[in-house]
Amino acid sequence: MLWRKVTVFTDLDDAMLSLALRDAWPGVRFVDDTAESGGDMLAFRPSIADCRRSLVSIRFAEEGWRPVFGADRHGTGRRLLNPPRHTLFYQRSAWFHGQPGGLQAWAFDLPALSEGSMAIHIDGESEEDRGFVRSVWRIVRGLSTDRLKSAYDRDVTVNRRDVRPLRLRAGFAALEWCRAGPRRAIAGGSLPCDDWQPPRTPAYADLRRRALDLLGGKAATGTEG
Numbered sequence: 001m002l003w004r005k006v007t008v009f010t011d012l013d014d015a016m017l018s019l020a021l022r023d024a025w026p027g028v029r030f031v032d033d034t035a036e037s038g039g040d041m042l043a044f045r046p047s048i049a050d051c052r053r054s055l056v057s058i059r060f061a062e063e064g065w066r067p068v069f070g071a072d073r074h075g076t077g078r079r080l081l082n083p084p085r086h087t088l089f090y091q092r093s094a095w096f097h098g099q100p101g102g103l104q105a106w107a108f109d110l111p112a113l114s115e116g117s118m119a120i121h122i123d124g125e126s127e128e129d130r131g132f133v134r135s136v137w138r139i140v141r142g143l144s145t146d147r148l149k150s151a152y153d154r155d156v157t158v159n160r161r162d163v164r165p166l167r168l169r170a171g172f173a174a175l176e177w178c179r180a181g182p183r184r185a186i187a188g189g190s191l192p193c194d195d196w197q198p199p200r201t202p203a204y205a206d207l208r209r210r211a212l213d214l215l216g217g218k219a220a221t222g223t224e225g
Contacts, residue, residue, distance in 0.1 A: 007144065007168065027061040065082075
């Protein structure tokens with residue numbers, strides 16, 4: 001069974017997600033070079049935002065876990081022999097800068113933040129796996145929303161209760177970035193609802209502060225492309 005969600009997250013959203021996952025699972029590892037069939041190394045990073053590749057493998061390992069490699073069943077390569085039970089495959093959102101050399105007139109300012117995704121393969125019959133996904137989803141919900149207004153309604157007041165949930169979830173830092181510019185939009189044309197505000201709780205404020213420290217002084221929303 002594949003559990004998958006579409007997301008729009010900035011570097012700051014990625015950093016907050018990383019810290020929240022590490023708080024819940026201290027042994028979690030962020031990997032952007034799996035190398036499972038080509039070597040005996042995994043490139044561990046401090047957070048998703050530190051990964052150099054767009055696809056990140058988030059491995060929910062026990063504390064002290066060390067990867068062990070061996071020959072694959074065909075004897076032609078190497079594979080990881082002791083993978084953790086759960087791995088979240090995280091495709092990071094990207095910045096769209098337009099076509100090189102193009103003269104197109106865009107409806108919104110560039111760069112624009114496009115979709116990413118997260119996915120986990122689980123055993124749908126396993127209560128442990130279902131419980132794990134619920135725990136991950138609880139964290140993601142606390143850092144994002146799926147109630148957005150269309151950018152074509154920019155001049156119309158639209159509140160969260162008046163819109164249907166979308167297929168994507170926008171991180172709160174992505175929405176802050178979007179709101180900071182009059183012609184910004186995310187994922188092809190979405191905006192925060194007019195009554196949306198980032199959480200005011202001490203827990204969220206602490207997580208955001210820690211994420212900014214982790215990013216080492218980048219812009220408040222993580223990056224603007």
